[in-house]
Amino acid sequence: MINKFIKKVLIVSCIATIGVNLVACKSNKQESVSNKDEIVIGMDDTFIPMGFKDANGETVGFDVDLAKAVGEKLNKKIKFQSIDWSMKESELNNGNIDLIWNGYSVTDERKQNVEFSKVYLNNRQVIITLVDSKINTKNDLVNAKVGAQNQSSAVDAIEADGDIMSKFDGGNVITFETNNDALMDLEAGRIDAVVADEILAKYYINERGKEKYKILKDDFGVEDYAVGMRKGDTKFVEEFNKALDSVIDDGTGAKISEKWFGENIVAK
Template identity: 50%
Template sequence: MKKIITLLMGLVLLAGCSSPAEKNEDTFEALMEKGEIVVGLDDTFVPMGFRNQQGELVGFDVDLAKEIFDRIGITPKFQPIDWSLKESELNSGNIDLIFNGYTITDARKEKVNFSDPYMDNTQIIITMASSDIMSKEDLTGKVVSVQKESSAYDAVSGEEGVVENLKNGELITFDSNLDLFMDLEAGRSDAIVLDEVFARYVLLSKNIEEYRILEDNFGQEEYGIGFRKSDTTLLEKVNETLEEIRSDGTFDEIKKVYIND
């Protein structure tokens, strides 16, 4: 009987220690009391969130998150994550937000709530300049690579008649967009599909004449911030603050540091 009572007390204590995220509750008050919010990001995704030469996390989304949460009154803690597990990390409570060039899609809306869109993007196709690929049609029989679990993967996979006509009828996937460039340059990939925001920033540090950006693309999209379905108060506060930052010009000031339109 004592063992049973001890076991039951332990279960009660465990239930009492579970986080608001685990209990599918609105976590805003708990986060404010804690004074910290965990922001999940891919720390190789230039210019949105990446490490500078000193190893510090910088980028447009990093600075924007700092400004948003400074105004709300809570400190952001940036947590690099495996991008392919981003929604699982969020809904398990390991992070409180997905904030790093996170494309709004219908499939993702089933797993998370999104903030208002804050930036436009395009899924572009890049080859080496010496390639004979000039259009989407020329991808037939070619090796095409994308980032794993990315909106590029969704965009290419969602277009009828594309993937089945690639070499071996499949897309090649990598953990990061930087890996795509390395594979393209090594001649293993014939073409890569990725975010224009990322690609154009990377190409600034390369000889752009060695590459070709096709006129064809895999669609326009918008970036948003991802929230747990239960975090409606946090979503509302972030949207209100994001609108303030846009209205007073701070958004454009942050953007000028990292992105040249």
């Protein structure tokens, strides 16, 4: 009798557990962003010039302006939310944010976890020198003092490019806290070249004076920036891409780019 009672309790417990799991699975399924009036964009608010807090604490940047323009085309409110950038895909898929939009590079690994919009910026790891420098190609970096931002993708790109780093003066990259610091040392003649994201480089060069620098044709690799959305939300991806195309086609994207970089670098 006791055994029968225990069996009944176990069966009821199993059914209850299955029911809870089914409800949980159902609740974890996010609705399409197409159905929302407000879009929450996750960002690292220290990433100059894409999205950052200015001296007044306002969220500004190229991506911020572009997101607002796309939001107008979609007739949706835009909210920017600071997140731990290392947790961005989890924040997206848990429904805490609706988009990842802050200099987000397209990679095969990320394609497994998110839907990507069309590419809106093409990025390279560029080589920057002073305008009168004798360095004109990557091969000219032999015995040169080369700088880059500490723990940046520029350093990773240099290290991945064969044994070229071993041929630099000192056999290493000279690292700086910021790209601006690196450009200051370049101007002062303490280093011969800087390797940096083209997007960031163009911003800082525009701020410091474009006439001082030249960007070589050679580079240390290319990457694309796009917007990350929840996997499977193909309806919103299509709507988003149409809105983004509209912002680019009507010239708004070019104006935003010229504001931040001094030229139009938006991908078509």
